[in-house]
Amino acid sequence: MSGVHAPPRAPQTVRPARPPRLWPTVRALLRKELLVELRTLESVPGMSLFAVATFVLFHFALNRSSVEGDLAAGILWVTLLFAAILGVNRLFVADAEQGGFDGFLLAPVDRSAMFVSKVLTLLAFLVVLELVAVPAFALLLLGSPLPPALPGLLATLALGDVGVAVIGTLVAAMAVRTRARDLLGPLLALPLFVPIVIGGARATSPLLVAVHPGTPAIRWLLTLGLYDLLFGLIAYALFDFLLED
Amino acid sequence: MLAAALAEVPALPLHTAGKYVAGAYIVLFALVLIYVAIMAIRLSRIERDLGELLSMSENAAPDGAPPSTAHAGSQDPERESAPA
Amino acid sequence: MERTRPIVYGKGLRPLSIATVVAMAVSLSLVFFYAPLEAEQGFLQKIFYLHVPLAIVALCGFVLGGLLAIQHLRTRDPRWDMRSYVVIHMSLIFAVGTLITGSIWAKGSWGHWWVWSEPTLVSFLIVFLLYATYQPLRFAIEDPERQSRYASVFAITAGAFVPMNFIAVRLSTAYLHPRVLGSTSNLPGPMALTFVVSLAAISLLFATLCKYELTAKHTRAQIRALRRRLAGESAAAPPRARSAAPSLQHVTAMSARATGSSAP
Numbered sequence: 001m002s003g004v005h006a007p008p009r010a011p012q013t014v015r016p017a018r019p020p021r022l023w024p025t026v027r028a029l030l031r032k033e034l035l036v037e038l039r040t041l042e043s044v045p046g047m048s049l050f051a052v053a054t055f056v057l058f059h060f061a062l063n064r065s066s067v068e069g070d071l072a073a074g075i076l077w078v079t080l081l082f083a084a085i086l087g088v089n090r091l092f093v094a095d096a097e098q099g100g101f102d103g104f105l106l107a108p109v110d111r112s113a114m115f116v117s118k119v120l121t122l123l124a125f126l127v128v129l130e131l132v133a134v135p136a137f138a139l140l141l142l143g144s145p146l147p148p149a150l151p152g153l154l155a156t157l158a159l160g161d162v163g164v165a166v167i168g169t170l171v172a173a174m175a176v177r178t179r180a181r182d183l184l185g186p187l188l189a190l191p192l193f194v195p196i197v198i199g200g201a202r203a204t205s206p207l208l209v210a211v212h213p214g215t216p217a218i219r220w221l222l223t224l225g226l227y228d229l230l231f232g233l234i235a236y237a238l239f240d241f242l243l244e245d
Numbered sequence: 246m247l248a249a250a251l252a253e254v255p256a257l258p259l260h261t262a263g264k265y266v267a268g269a270y271i272v273l274f275a276l277v278l279i280y281v282a283i284m285a286i287r288l289s290r291i292e293r294d295l296g297e298l299l300s301m302s303e304n305a306a307p308d309g310a311p312p313s314t315a316h317a318g319s320q321d322p323e324r325e326s327a328p329a
Numbered sequence: 330m331e332r333t334r335p336i337v338y339g340k341g342l343r344p345l346s347i348a349t350v351v352a353m354a355v356s357l358s359l360v361f362f363y364a365p366l367e368a369e370q371g372f373l374q375k376i377f378y379l380h381v382p383l384a385i386v387a388l389c390g391f392v393l394g395g396l397l398a399i400q401h402l403r404t405r406d407p408r409w410d411m412r413s414y415v416v417i418h419m420s421l422i423f424a425v426g427t428l429i430t431g432s433i434w435a436k437g438s439w440g441h442w443w444v445w446s447e448p449t450l451v452s453f454l455i456v457f458l459l460y461a462t463y464q465p466l467r468f469a470i471e472d473p474e475r476q477s478r479y480a481s482v483f484a485i486t487a488g489a490f491v492p493m494n495f496i497a498v499r500l501s502t503a504y505l506h507p508r509v510l511g512s513t514s515n516l517p518g519p520m521a522l523t524f525v526v527s528l529a530a531i532s533l534l535f536a537t538l539c540k541y542e543l544t545a546k547h548t549r550a551q552i553r554a555l556r557r558r559l560a561g562e563s564a565a566a567p568p569r570a571r572s573a574a575p576s577l578q579h580v581t582a583m584s585a586r587a588t589g590s591s592a593p
Contacts, residue, residue, distance in 0.1 A: 170486065174479055178469035184462065188483070191459035192490060195497035202501060223497055234489050238482045241402055262373040265437035269376045269430040270357075273383075276426055280538060287545050294552045301559045 022116070025109045029117035034124065036094065043090050044128050047083040051133035054079045055140045066143030073205035076137055077197050080130065080157075081164065085186050087125045088168035091118060092176040105243060115169060115239040122165040130157055144210035152207045152216045159224035160200040166228065167192045170235040173242045192231075199224040336408075339544040342537070349537045352530035356523070364523040373437045378523055380430040382531035383423050384449055388491055390420030390535060391460065395488020398481035410477040410575045413484050415542045417463055419535060424457050448499040455494055459487055467573035477575055546574065 037043060058075050059065070067075060095101050104114055134153070138146040146153075167189060175185035199220040206214030360378045367374040394417035401409035431450045436442050445451060466483055470476040516524060 170482075174466070174482060177475075178466065178479075179471075180465070180469050184466055184469060187462045188459075188466070191455050191462075191494075192486070194455050195493055198497045198501045219500065223500060227493055227497070230489065230493060231486075234486060238402075238485060241478055241482050244478075262371055262437060265373055265433050266375045269379055269433045272429050272433070273379060273426060276422060277534070277538075280422075284541065284545060287549075291545075291548055291552060294556070298552065298555050298559060301556075305559060 022110050022113055025113035026116045026120070029113055030120050033117060033121040037121075037125070043087045044125050047086050047125065047129045048132040050086055051079050051083040051129060052136045052140075054082065055133075055137055059141060064141075067141050068143045069209050070201070070205045072137075072142055072144070072208040073201040075141065076134070076204065076208075077160070077201045079137075080126075080133060080160075081190075081193055081197065083129055083133065084122075084126060084164050084168060085189060087122060087129070088172045088189060089182055089185050091122060091169065091172040093181075096176045101243065111240045111243055112236060114243065115236060118169045118172075119165045119235075122168050123161055126161045126164060130161070142208060144208050144213065148213055149207040153204060156200055156203045156207075156216055156221065156224070159221060159228060160196050162228045163196045163224060163231065164193065166232045166235050167196075170231075170239065173239060195227050196224065199227065336547070338540065338547045342540050342544060345533065345537045345540060349530065349533040352526065352533050356527040356530040359523040359526055364520050365517070367520075370438060373434065376430055376434045376437070378527040379531075380427060380434055381449075381524070382528040383427045383430060384453065385528060386531050386535050387420045387423035387427055387453075388456075388495075390416050390423060391456065391491050392488045394420060395485045398484035398488070401477065401481045402485075407477060407575060410481060411546065412543065413481065414467075414575050415539050415546070417460060417484060419539050419542065421457070421460050421463070423531075423535065424453055424460070427453050428457060446502055448495070448502045451502065452495045452498045455498070456487075456491055459490065463487070464573050468571070471571055473576045476573075480575075550576070 055075070058079070062071075064071075095104075105111075134157075135146075171185055171189045171192065175181045175188060178184055203216035203220035203224070207216060356378070360375055364375070364378070366372060394413045397409055397413035397416060401407075401413060428450065431447070431453070432442050435444045435447065435450065443450070463480065463483060467476050467480050470479055
């Protein structure tokens with residue numbers, strides 16, 4: 001049998017390397033973001049302190065020791081939003097300054113992973129912010145008991161947080177590589193936050209009443225949910241266009 | 246419903262309301278006229294540019310060579326600040 | 330064989346302007362000589378025929394700017410970005426007009442220059458605040474390609490925001506006061522006709538002004554290109570000052586490719 005080649009093996013099909021699927025990439029990125037935040041503590045402590053300081057300011061500005069209803073809901077939501085903007089401003093700064101964008105673009109991963117991971121990061125920051133700010137608010141300014149209001153409040157905050165996270169991420173990505181990034185970010189974000197404030201404050205205000213607290217109207221929760229969904233989709237679709245360079 | 250609305254919204258008598266209506270239409274008129282003025286400025290600038298370009302092309306045509314860039318550069322209206 | 334017929338934005342500008350003049354004249358005549366006086370507000374109500382069409386056209390303009398931006402992101406043709414920029418710019422001016430006329434109307438009706446109970450006015454204030462950042466955003470990005478891309482992302486986001494904002498604001502004011510200023514439902518015949526004609530006139534005005542603006546920008550770009558050509562290929566193109574407007578650097582005087590239709 002010498003001189004005769006063995007039958008050739010079936011050619012190994014070379015499958016093109018598929019980029020890793022979305023979730024593992026997101027998990028990896030999220031882990032990185034949270035680790036960085038835990039080590040540097042850049043955003044969350046600042047945001048929380050800012051919120052508490054703002055409550056103190058409101059006490060002096062409004063000359064009141066306790067607030068209820070519409071006033072309480074308004075103070076809470078506006079303070080949370082301004083504190084969120086602090087986090088939004090810092091969201092992409094490290095990536096822009098230290099080449100994180102380029103590194104990510106070179107990696108063979110689904111580009112949407114950056115969007116999802118940043119949204120989840122901002123969402124995590126907001127949750128921690130609220131863990132500090134809401135009890136502080138109840139302690140310092142709120143004139144009605146907090147525990148009965150908690151379920152409705154948490155639901156509304158959850159919906160609002162998603163919207164703030166989505167819009168904040170999109171706006172942060174737009175603003176970070178411009179010249180006036182600290183100014184443009186808030187300017188872009190605040191009008192986009194208005195429907196979230198409308199839904200959130202209107203839903204929360206019947207909860208923060210001492211006598212006969214109500215429940216958040218479904219209409220406002222639906223508004224928030226719809227807004228989150230719509231802008232979640234839009235931001236997801238548009239984010240890639242901001243990354244390419 | 247009408248009575249309730251009437252009670253809330255005092256209708257202005259004609260001679261006072263006329264001023265507001267006129268004011269609103271004047272605003273529109275003014276906006277359009279401001280735009281016309283801006284366009285007029287642009288048009289005169291375009292005319293000036295075209296005159297320069299015509300003279301540049303006449304300079305270029307006789308000897309077939311482009312005119313000196315210094316001449317062209319110094320008249321460039323696009324430069325809004327002095328060249329560095 | 331490529332066609333090298335240059336794009337002419339100004340084509341059709343004359344019939345469009347004539348149509349605008351005619352429509353505006355007819356609409357003004359209808360407003361002041363034909364439409365009946367309204368029972369509640371009397372003569373003041375005539376502002377309605379100016380304020381509401383301005384509002385509708387501005388809103389549609391903002392949404393249109395978003396749609397044009399989608400086209401830009403899809404085709405990467407800078408011309409779409411130019412159209413989006415012009416439309417948004419013009420809509421912003423019309424939005425300012427809406428706010429001013431609405432404020433005048435509020436002063437006449439309620440005695441205050443601003444009322445929170447009128448959802449159209451409030452929504453417009455928010456939309457104005459948002460689109461007022463469009464120009465600064467563009468100006469803050471120097472690289473023209475990135476500027477156009479980011480501006481398109483903004484235009485699409487903001488264009489989607491406009492209807493959501495209207496819904497949200499209208500929901501929030503629904504229980505405060507009955508709407509007095511801007512109701513367009515249940516208009517009697519003559520008023521409805523006057524309103525439709527006014528809407529057509531303002532729309533034509535918008536289209537004419539946009540076309541006018543595009544023609545002017547395109548002419549400027551062609552002059553720049555001609556200047557570059559006459560200064561000779563060896564001359565370095567003089568650096569364009571930083572600007573927020575999209576550049577039409579692809580335009581050259583002679584070889585602009587036709588896309589099969591002459592501009593918008």
